[in-house]
Amino acid sequence: MIDLGASLLSPAVLCFVLGAAAHGLRSDLRLPDAMFSVLSAYLMLAIGLKGGAALAATPFAAFVGPAAGALALGCAIPVWTYALLRRLGGFSAADAAAVAAHYGSVSAVTFAAVIDGLGRAGVGFEGYAAALLALLEAPAILIALALGGLGGARGGAGHGGTEGALGRVLAEVATGKSVVLLVGGLAIGALVGPSGLGPVKPFFVDLFPGVLCLFLLDLGRVAAERARDFRAAGPWLALFAVLAPVVHGALGVLVAYGTGMSQGGAVVLGTLAASASYIAAPAAVRLALPEANPGLYLTASLAITFPFNIVFGIALYAAMARLVYG
Template structure:
């Protein structure tokens, strides 16, 4: 009973509930919508705010062994998870090797929006996390793509996979803004935070609520539009894989001694699936793969699961691991 109360307490926060509202609006085919320009501004704002606050926190924390251990854990998870995802896809679904590799790459990479929502949940519940987890998030973006391309070349169609220029991977807009704001926050320290705190702190939760409302609409409509592509096995994978990733991160994070907040964020990163950076890379590197499959799985299945049920579950597990 205590477990259920804890999970419900983590679920009943405005950010998650506004996402659910967006899902419901999509399912009932409401004409509710957020202007594209407003949605773009909100995404830029959230990346800037979370990056800057993370850099400021790192400046207070300083460089130490814990930072490098967390970075190493994130790197290993990002490289390894696509191989596990590929094995599950080949056993649970009828996907061919090329499409399975493309999907697997999404699950080793990360969803920045899920990470931002998780950070907000920590703020709302009063649990602290290390600022360097923003750097861990940036570290986990690219390695999974490289693992997926190796899998595709080895088991898919050798010689027919394209290459992704490294510049395009590292110049991804979300990563540039997140890491850039992180560096600025670390360099300007308390002085910088005092100057822009009214912008990056006070309105953060309200803007995130509105942004997640829009994401709920997008996720729900994507799922309705492409539901014909989801077999029972694929749908099951989209729900199972984030839990597998979270448990792997739970083991790694507990091993290196992460505290509850940081352990939770590492679990969220390993559980999330990219639906922005990796799809763009896969269109270049694996043009033969079905984009409708990997986009629907990451945005229409895994993202809603993580935001609504995954975050409360991972936070409860993180409390056990760091106890």
Template sequence: MTAVLDTLVGNLMVPTILFFVLGLLAAFLRSDLSVPEGAAKFMSLYLLLAIGFKGGHSLAEHGVRSELLLAIAAGLALSFLIPFLAFLLLRVMTRLDATNAAAVAGHYGSISIVTFVAATSLLGLSGVAFDGYMVAVAASMEVPAILSALWIAARHSGPVAATAAVPARELFANGSVLLLTGAFVIGAVTQDKGMEMIAPFVVTPFVGILCLFLLDMGITAGRSLATNRHMLNAGLFSFGLVMPLAGAMLGWALGAAIGLQTGSVFLLMVLAASASYIAVPAAMRIALPKAEAGIYLTLSLGVTFPFNITVGLPLYLWLANFGT
């Protein structure tokens, strides 16, 4: 037991996670610490570009293999199926109506790309290898969850619940997904020559910029939780902690079953455990306007995101190492 705790604490004691904790602390203390909006936008773009480009370069180094197709299939399956599990848990653990439960469920089938980026950084700091094509898996897991959520809402609340169809552009041209995927393709096409040209930009500053970005995310998550805590009853709060653990275990089982290496199993666990707070809220505002944005945003950004960054990532990495 002592060895397990030492491993978990060791995984937690890294700059990226600790800067996120500092942001949470600043929010709870009502500090005036903040990151300018323009700087936060730049850091978001930088991180998506860097992780996508490095993933594409890694794919070019190792080539397209059957493992890539299996991993993408696993990601698609998780993204499509997790909303059904989330909806079931919400109906058991909370008193949410079907429309709100469907909207929340869609967030948990989708992903948090920031959590994914933090996870890749943790692997780098821990010296654990992973497959670059996991970036493609992450990009594939946005849309299926949205489709599942809309089906659940129509099935349990009737067609009135979804008053507008989500335009294809909202699903497939989301800026974060487009940049991540595009950078991945560019990294794969330009290969070693491209990496040599921009390595000083996408490699050396990466961890430092991620620390600043997670500081800002900690502040944002803490303030969201403080502002909207009145919307969280015990059942909803518990769901925000239980659901990522359930998703992570599904990711672990599927990743181990298809033979992914430890680092890639960990990333699949993280993707399955995370909840969207960018792409899916935008889609839900259009497709399920009667759902309460304060509920699904507070759960995904104010509860699950901090849990995953501070507790989940070290725990999932330990489980991935233990089970593979």
């Protein structure tokens, strides 16, 4: 199982740290935007293809319980996150909804990091985990933005009020690059099955860890750049951005245990629950809640929670799973 020492010394984590250090040293290290876009597309499609092929070989009865548990988490997390930020944090409806959308949704790159770590540690997990990732991508965003509308946020009302804004958000999320590649990859993988995936395995499976390292190298730089907005987030939100993933990760592990997933699967679901979106959610929030402060939701999700999960969190959720599974 993954431990903290192995996690800290993994190539993916060290590449992330290198990217952050390069920014601190004012290096000109930076991947071209076009290359960053290609790498992100590769990761989404590779995750989808592998997950779809595994899903094709999974009995429906074995998938339905974990899927229902994951979906329940994805719907509940934005509700209590929004309430907490409104009541204890004193956030406006728009800012609370924006942060809740990010923390209810998931980070596909954090998912890629945990499956890479489990693979290096030789720990098995349910191959259909990518389908859980797809299930968790959108519902939380829609729920959080609906709460923001009910709480008095303008919600980009323009034409049609909150309902019109949510409709536009649904279209934005459903047609976004990450969702199209992930869901499309799942469908292709399910259609061709494990044997059909064989011809492209050297590219989409064997090269996956190396591509992840390159992607995290640049994300380390991006996270370090966002860290300059730490003051805008404030100490309360910074504390939330560290404690929320710990609580959500523990809940994910417990849900996995209760729905019959393996110990490795519990690490994956715990990591998914603990992660925060910084790709799909920002685009939806900018569309539906233009008055929300990006210095809050982007700094919390990308500059605090993402590095915490990559460097420490995955090992922590693995330790939680060991404790629960005995």
